[in-house]
Amino acid sequence: MINVAVFGAGRIGKIHAGNLVLQPGANLKYVSDVNVQAAQELATQHGAQVTDIDSALADPSIGAVLIASSTDTHAELILRAAAAGKAIFCEKPVDLTLERAKACASAVAAAGVTCMIGFQRRFDPTFDALKTRLAAGEIGDPEMLIVTSRDPGAPPVSYIKSSGGIFKDMLIHDFDIFRWILDDEAVSISATGSCLTDPAIADAGDIDCAAVTIRSRRGRLCQINTSRRAAYGYDQRFEVLGSKGMLQAGNHKPTEVVVSSGLSVSGDKPEHFFLERYRAAYAREIAHFFDAVVNKVAVRTTIQDGVKALELAEAATLSWRENRTIELAK
Amino acid sequence: MINVAVFGAGRIGKIHAGNLVLQPGANLKYVSDVNVQAAQELATQHGAQVTDIDSALADPSIGAVLIASSTDTHAELILRAAAAGKAIFCEKPVDLTLERAKACASAVAAAGVTCMIGFQRRFDPTFDALKTRLAAGEIGDPEMLIVTSRDPGAPPVSYIKSSGGIFKDMLIHDFDIFRWILDDEAVSISATGSCLTDPAIADAGDIDCAAVTIRSRRGRLCQINTSRRAAYGYDQRFEVLGSKGMLQAGNHKPTEVVVSSGLSVSGDKPEHFFLERYRAAYAREIAHFFDAVVNKVAVRTTIQDGVKALELAEAATLSWRENRTIELAK
Amino acid sequence: MINVAVFGAGRIGKIHAGNLVLQPGANLKYVSDVNVQAAQELATQHGAQVTDIDSALADPSIGAVLIASSTDTHAELILRAAAAGKAIFCEKPVDLTLERAKACASAVAAAGVTCMIGFQRRFDPTFDALKTRLAAGEIGDPEMLIVTSRDPGAPPVSYIKSSGGIFKDMLIHDFDIFRWILDDEAVSISATGSCLTDPAIADAGDIDCAAVTIRSRRGRLCQINTSRRAAYGYDQRFEVLGSKGMLQAGNHKPTEVVVSSGLSVSGDKPEHFFLERYRAAYAREIAHFFDAVVNKVAVRTTIQDGVKALELAEAATLSWRENRTIELAK
Amino acid sequence: MINVAVFGAGRIGKIHAGNLVLQPGANLKYVSDVNVQAAQELATQHGAQVTDIDSALADPSIGAVLIASSTDTHAELILRAAAAGKAIFCEKPVDLTLERAKACASAVAAAGVTCMIGFQRRFDPTFDALKTRLAAGEIGDPEMLIVTSRDPGAPPVSYIKSSGGIFKDMLIHDFDIFRWILDDEAVSISATGSCLTDPAIADAGDIDCAAVTIRSRRGRLCQINTSRRAAYGYDQRFEVLGSKGMLQAGNHKPTEVVVSSGLSVSGDKPEHFFLERYRAAYAREIAHFFDAVVNKVAVRTTIQDGVKALELAEAATLSWRENRTIELAK
Known part of the structure; x- marks a missing residue:
């Protein structure tokens, strides 16, 4: 069983959470969002707890995080999650500046953690x-x-x-x-x-x-x-x-x-639109990520691809x- | 050069005449129709003459006839054309009664003339x-x-x-x-x-x-x-x-x-409708008929098929x- | 929360069970099958219990049954489930004989229970x-x-x-x-x-x-x-x-x-084949059934349709x- | 009746000639080609005469020319035909140099002749x-x-x-x-x-x-x-x-x-390839040209379009x- 935290309970966060809980061996433990009500609803739906990002990253039982928050938070969350040794799935883009994106890629490489970017197509x-x-x-x-x-x-x-x-x-x-x-x-x-x-x-x-x-x-x-x-x-x-x-x-x-x-x-x-067109893609993407985490194999869409x-x-x-x-x- | 008479200057008669004159070696000599004006217009268009059916069939220079007149005239025209030894192309159906259609088929067989029925499809x-x-x-x-x-x-x-x-x-x-x-x-x-x-x-x-x-x-x-x-x-x-x-x-x-x-x-x-849908079919059908007449080969849609x-x-x-x-x- | 029993843990039983557990308010309580191993596997997958049909029907907490066993068992299971007052979803056909199918329809009508036949198309x-x-x-x-x-x-x-x-x-x-x-x-x-x-x-x-x-x-x-x-x-x-x-x-x-x-x-x-072609149909069918049970509305494919x-x-x-x-x- | 000369008896010249003779009122009078045998075959097919370009342009009975010769001859033939006051249909391109193409356009404008470029698409x-x-x-x-x-x-x-x-x-x-x-x-x-x-x-x-x-x-x-x-x-x-x-x-x-x-x-x-794909386009193009010549209306693809x-x-x-x-x- 691998415990997972989702950061971001908006439209795409809900989709990733819904797909994650279908993976045998996955447990959605935490949901975090600046919008507490959204976080609570998503947590309730899947039997998870609402917590803040600090707590989620500090919990040693958390094996992976899904970053589905706003674009301007991606880089920082990747850096923190990598530092905490968590496997990372992050929505595209890594960041809006190339410099920060490269810094994230370096940090991920240094930490040796799995990091997949959500090029769901x-x-x-x-x-x-x-x-x-x-x-x-x-x-x-x-x-x-x-x-x-x-x-x-x-x-x-x-x-x-x-x-x-x-x-x-x-x-x-x-x-x-x-x-x-x-x-x-x-x-x-x-x-x-x-x-x-x-x-x-x-x-x-x-x-x-x-x-x-x-x-x-x-x-x-x-x-x-x-x-x-x-x-x-x-x-x-x-x-x-x-x-x-x-x-x-x-x-x-x-x-x-x-x-x-x-x-x-x-x-x-x-x-x-994308939620309908890529419904199957989103499901297969999260399944791939979780499989990569469990079986410690390479992800198909790396942070380097994001860069x-x-x-x-x-x-x-x-x-x-x-x-x-x-x-x-x- | 093979001289041809067209019986019927209506919609389908015009199409057959127009396709016939495109065949190298074909000469549209006569057009016959109870509607004399229609016959004249079609004849003029292709440099042919208006005549009656008796004259056309009596002309030994006529090698083939295209029967495109009303359905109730098909059988009689087939019988007469076969008796006159002309190659025959006749629009479907041979006749509305099976008995007469079979009589036509027998007459064609006895006369040994080419006879093709217009199953253009x-x-x-x-x-x-x-x-x-x-x-x-x-x-x-x-x-x-x-x-x-x-x-x-x-x-x-x-x-x-x-x-x-x-x-x-x-x-x-x-x-x-x-x-x-x-x-x-x-x-x-x-x-x-x-x-x-x-x-x-x-x-x-x-x-x-x-x-x-x-x-x-x-x-x-x-x-x-x-x-x-x-x-x-x-x-x-x-x-x-x-x-x-x-x-x-x-x-x-x-x-x-x-x-x-x-x-x-x-x-x-x-x-x-059929004039548009089967435009190419009509052209290929008449080309096939004329080729069969010239080269004395079997037609693909025989009077037996019509029966x-x-x-x-x-x-x-x-x-x-x-x-x-x-x-x-x- | 409505407790449900599935009768039949074969190919189609698994599909129905998998779709049922996605319905908010549905609890898959029992799985029954003559093949005990199959029953156990399906039950384990969804946190249900294996039991026999008698016990399942005798449990007053069971509100609905999904009949996905072999065709020759359909009629008897419908009769028994109707007698027990359970809402019924049954795979087609009701039976291979018209007489027994009609008897089932009568029993369902007499019992006043919801009964839906699996015309998933x-x-x-x-x-x-x-x-x-x-x-x-x-x-x-x-x-x-x-x-x-x-x-x-x-x-x-x-x-x-x-x-x-x-x-x-x-x-x-x-x-x-x-x-x-x-x-x-x-x-x-x-x-x-x-x-x-x-x-x-x-x-x-x-x-x-x-x-x-x-x-x-x-x-x-x-x-x-x-x-x-x-x-x-x-x-x-x-x-x-x-x-x-x-x-x-x-x-x-x-x-x-x-x-x-x-x-x-x-x-x-x-x-x-049908499992691929009608994947979405199976999901929508069970959602419809469960909705009909919860909201006490008419089903779209009745036992009368089966007859x-x-x-x-x-x-x-x-x-x-x-x-x-x-x-x-x- | 408008007499027409075709310059060029190659693949595209044959197509244009074949389409021209279908226009009521068009008479294909001359065919010219450096390949005399090709010219003769095309002329024979349509009952035309073989002649040289000088003679064709000098014949006051010629109302229009179809230029279907090699690209390097287009400009000169346009200039000469314009000078001779003939209506001109010319295959694309006008020329391979912009300067000469513009000179042709000027000459056409000065002569006031119809000139259509073969953008058949x-x-x-x-x-x-x-x-x-x-x-x-x-x-x-x-x-x-x-x-x-x-x-x-x-x-x-x-x-x-x-x-x-x-x-x-x-x-x-x-x-x-x-x-x-x-x-x-x-x-x-x-x-x-x-x-x-x-x-x-x-x-x-x-x-x-x-x-x-x-x-x-x-x-x-x-x-x-x-x-x-x-x-x-x-x-x-x-x-x-x-x-x-x-x-x-x-x-x-x-x-x-x-x-x-x-x-x-x-x-x-x-x-x-283009001969099959644009068969109908070639036919409609020549019909348009001939109609423009007969009815003295503007052509849809002018020499200015070519430039x-x-x-x-x-x-x-x-x-x-x-x-x-x-x-x-x-």
Whole structure:
């Protein structure tokens, strides 16, 4: 039995807690949140106790922590949990600054603890199956990767202001997809963007659509397009052109109903947003983390992956701001 | 150069004439129609002459005739053209009575002329490709055939009254599909139907939707469903379940545009009706006929096929009227 | 808190137990099975106790029972549970004989207990959404229903021998679909079938593919086709033609990966079999049952539905054996 | 009756000639080609005469010319035909140098003749329908355009050497799509590329895959990805994200056959290459040209469009070579 503490009882914290308690051998012991009522509700639901972070980390019976609190707390909690020798699952991003993220990675390495970053898309059944088939050589060598990553609607401008901008907030997932799918690193990145949906986003110093091109070390090309507003829902697709064919990951739909009317033949829109689209991914992600902790095996999405994705996000931000291609250190 | 006469300058006569003149070595010499103006227009379009049927058949330079006149004239024209030694292409059905159709088949056999019946669906690129792949063993032995065959809307009741009923008018094509796809003959047929869209159709002694089940000699099962009204257009699909898989023939669409809106993800309705859906089939059918005439090879859709399909239509009509399964002579 | 006993710790019993314990307010108290080891394992997994049926039914704290034991035990367990005043969830079929099924229905009615039969397909997200949209009038009045229902492979012949035959074993679900989707009753049924995949099935007195046609009171037509062997997996589709359009329920796939190769553009096969295809349906079904018990509301799939589906299965069997259309009492 | 001369009797010349003769009122009078045998065959097929370009242009009865000769002859033939007062249809590109293309445009303007450039994709039924629906406001204002444009295989390196490079040879069509679909002009363009399929292409100074990003005056973003080798055939898709939804243009397939096997559910690959994919587009393009000549209305793809697309191709080439974003003069 491994005792676990969850830091953060918001939307994503609830999901992780719910998935954790399904793992045989896992015991959700503590829930902590600055919102005490939220913490209490989540604790009650799973028979856990509310406590503060200090106490949770000081409890030697705690083997692992799930960090699902606000982004600005991630780095500090990783550092403290690593110092306390706990296995760590932390939501992306590690931090909004590359420097602090690297410091966390160093601390984790020094402490020798398991640390997994929540790039849940790698655990999506469709994306994961695509990766497996690509790795098995089904389409030969990959040459191009085209990623479409669009949200159904923009978050409040207040959120955008502290989000680190579209590249760190939204595209960090896509940068991880690039590295994971191509099993390659970027040598250059070029980004441009616009604010077309809401002037308040521009006033907040951000953009709402972006187009990114990455060259990899092996000369492969990756294009990412994103928007904060897709009227038809959460659009999460990518395709890989290889020397022998193409693999595409399509959107998931709530049902397989199709209607033929006097106007058209219509199916469902994509799953509305990340909680629906990545439900299975979240479950598989926590199962993987817990399995890694129990069996002391490597996690698939390391803190180093978190650092690398952040590097790309910073470079993309710079490219957009200075309107030039950014070369990345090898 | 082979001179050809077209009997019938209506909708389908125009299509056949237009396809005929594209064949190298074909000369459309005559057009005949009781509607002289229609005949003249079609003749003018292709540099042909208007004449009557007697003259056309009496002209020894005429090598082939295309019979595209009304159904009640088919049998007589086949008999006369066979007697005159002309190669014959005749629209389906051969006749509305089995007896006369068989008489035509005998006359054609006795005369030794080429005679092809217009089961154009066998020349549809999708259906034809499916048949080729089935014959190549791609799904093993066929076991079940499910046919969906629906019109976008009912013809005028005046037409229905003289159409021979839904089984001879609409399903005759599907009965031919059954024989062609399974390469088998029926041993029993069971049909039921309803009139759900317009009471005037019932008053005319007909139905507007029907469900047919056929057993083949080899024990294979075929289900056909039809309706005179599919609000979304012309629905022409079938699927074959085989021992190793399934082959499906889907509808054709005008374009490959897909729209994702706040409501759904929608593509085009099927091609609206037979003139659009089977445009390529009509072209390939006439090319096949002309090639068979020129190269003196067998046609793919013989008058015997026309007789066999009519037998099934008569049996289905009887089954529906008497509410019992009809056994077919072997 | 409602205490529940599960009778049957096999494949489907485990699924129902697993879904039950997710319901807030549900306590899995007992597991019973003739296979004591299976009972013990399931009980241990959920912190329940192994007991015998007598004891479980005699415990006044038990509010509901889940009957997931072998088909031949269903009727007796329903009768006993009804007599004990327990709410009942029972897997389909109620029984293999219509007489006993009706006796169970009477007993349930007399006892006034909740009794739900496991027609889980009504809870499938796709089927359920289709029904909802149909009921909302999206395609006008339904006119035809075409059901495709194929298994990936036949069960052992030993199972087939005691299964009641293909109509009671497989098509009972489809007969329920007919009644549910069209909200109508059958007036006649006609069935035919063949044994094409394995002579041993014929030797066991059964068939492996069947074609059924049902007429409803309102003149609607329903065609069902089935096979015990679809090489590509579990094929579970149906479509409704209505006066204003068509609604189709398609297969579910494990992933949305598509590969384009030098040969074709390919997606996943359907989910392999019922445990995968109807995973969500099983969960929603038990949630519905438990909600009905807690809130004392009507269940969506009553024992009367079980009786009606069995009537159709018996009539279809008779139709197939005697090769004639069977009229059903109104 | 308008007499027409075709310059070039190769693959595309034959297609244009074949489409021209289907236009009522069109007479194919002359065919010219440096390959006399090819010219003779095409002339014979359509009852035309072989002649040289001088004679054709000197014949006052010639109203229009179709220029389908090699790229290096386009500019001169346009200039001469314009000087001779003929209506001109010319295959893309106008020329490989922007300067000469502009000179042609000036000459055409000065002569006041009709001049249409063969951007046949605008006449593709799918692309054209998408544009019409976009223009009708179906998805609101367009914000992003993603274009996928891949050939099934590379041409001979000898061809590549004189092709002007991938941007002028392949992407010129996509640059036209950008301008047409967004009804907007570029303000900046950024291109990168690699040679991954054949080192001989790199030796010839070219690349075989490219990623281009264009910003429009109104801040819209366009990404184009291309490859000279898609193992699954000719991949011609694009999608437009708008404020109210998305419109996608998918590939066309030869048939609508789908096979379900023990491995997958598979449909046809896309049409193999441009002659198949754009068959309907070529026909509609020539019909449009002839109609414009007869009715003296504006053509949809002007020589100015040819110049603009070439400007983008030159800028993209420069961007790729110098690894920087190119700003375009307004």
